[in-house]
Amino acid sequence: MGGYLLRRIGLMGLTLVVTSVLVFIIIQLPPGDYLTTYIEELRAQGEMVPPERIAYMREQYGLDQPLVMQYLAWAGGLLTGNLGYSFEHSVPVASLIGDVFVLTILVNAATVLFVYLMAFPIGLYSATHRYSWSDYGLTFIGFLGLATPNFLLALILLYLSNRWFGTAIGGLMDPVYLNQPWSLDKALSVLGHLWVPVVVIGTAGTAAMIRRLRANLLDELHRPYVTTARAKGVPPTRLLLKYPLRMALNPFVADIGNLLPQLVSGSVIVSAVMSLPTTGPLLLRALAAQDYYVAGAMLMFLALLTVAGQLLSDVLLAVLDPRIRLGGGTRR
Numbered sequence: 666m667g668g669y670l671l672r673r674i675g676l677m678g679l680t681l682v683v684t685s686v687l688v689f690i691i692i693q694l695p696p697g698d699y700l701t702t703y704i705e706e707l708r709a710q711g712e713m714v715p716p717e718r719i720a721y722m723r724e725q726y727g728l729d730q731p732l733v734m735q736y737l738a739w740a741g742g743l744l745t746g747n748l749g750y751s752f753e754h755s756v757p758v759a760s761l762i763g764d765v766f767v768l769t770i771l772v773n774a775a776t777v778l779f780v781y782l783m784a785f786p787i788g789l790y791s792a793t794h795r796y797s798w799s800d801y802g803l804t805f806i807g808f809l810g811l812a813t814p815n816f817l818l819a820l821i822l823l824y825l826s827n828r829w830f831g832t833a834i835g836g837l838m839d840p841v842y843l844n845q846p847w848s849l850d851k852a853l854s855v856l857g858h859l860w861v862p863v864v865v866i867g868t869a870g871t872a873a874m875i876r877r878l879r880a881n882l883l884d885e886l887h888r889p890y891v892t893t894a895r896a897k898g899v900p901p902t903r904l905l906l907k908y909p910l911r912m913a914l915n916p917f918v919a920d921i922g923n924l925l926p927q928l929v930s931g932s933v934i935v936s937a938v939m940s941l942p943t944t945g946p947l948l949l950r951a952l953a954a955q956d957y958y959v960a961g962a963m964l965m966f967l968a969l970l971t972v973a974g975q976l977l978s979d980v981l982l983a984v985l986d987p988r989i990r991l992g993g994g995t996r997r
Contacts, residue, residue, distance in 0.1 A: 947959070
């Protein structure tokens with residue numbers, strides 16, 4: 666296991682280096698840069714920008730350097746924790762995205778917890794009570810969750826939360842706590858607003874996981890080893906939890922590597938509708954304004970989540986399923 670982890674960590678490092686090169690190339694593909702867009706906006710407003718000021722700003726932001734030198738400076742900053750400077754907001758990137766990352770991780774960690782806590786008992790019950798009225802009812806609710814657009818559900822829950830609980834519409838906290846330091850009252854306000862985006866973002870994922878767990882578990886319950894265990898008198902609950910459920914979890918553990926970045930990047934529309942201060946809307950604004958230090962830092966954050974999730978998936982699969990060998994070979 667130790668050698669496997671070392672190889673995987675080395676592969677993670679190489680993957681992140683290649684990803685950083687691709688990210689830098691992609692964010693440089695649009696014509697011009699932030700200063701070009703900014704100067705055009707000033708000229709559209711009738712303001713004249715002296716060439717000396719343009720040259721000074723390019724030198725100040727390092728935009729007069731060759732692309733290779735710009736990449737090395739940016740990548741070196743990522744390694745040392747210096748994420749660069751936001752052109753649009755005129756603040757260091759670390760201070761701009763610090764609270765955004767905290768709130769994004771909070772929302773998505775709560776969403777993952779909600780999805781698993783809801784999906785596993787429902788999927789387990791539905792599989793063990795196949796073709797019952799409760800199974801049909803849960804199946805209908807699952808299809809309804811898959812068919813309902815997240816942004817529509819967001820609008821409905823925003824209205825109901827404001828009507829029934831008096832929660833301020835949109836955002837993750839009451840307006841009075843915006844741009845204020847963290848305190849107990851601010852944390853309680855965040856928790857009071859958190860349930861709406863968690864339910865909205867997690868509904869589709871919960872419905873999909875229920876259907877997958879039910880199908881996988883039904884497939885395992887008809888395997889010969891289950892029939893043999895029943896014939897030997899293994900108690901039903903012990904048999905279900907120790908063997909079929911354990912094997913049915915393989916696809917979910919394997920999906921952790923995709924789940925983490927998808928939860929961060931896949932809720933952009935919901936975040937825009939609900940005015941959530943998360944990474945999705947900020948990334949869109951950074952890409953539109955060619956604020957590439959902000960965009961690059963956030964894209965690398967998603968890449969880090971992806972490779973870390975894949976490593977976690979592989980290790981958990983090896984622990985969960987004894988049929989999986991870390992070396993990739995077959996033992997005789």
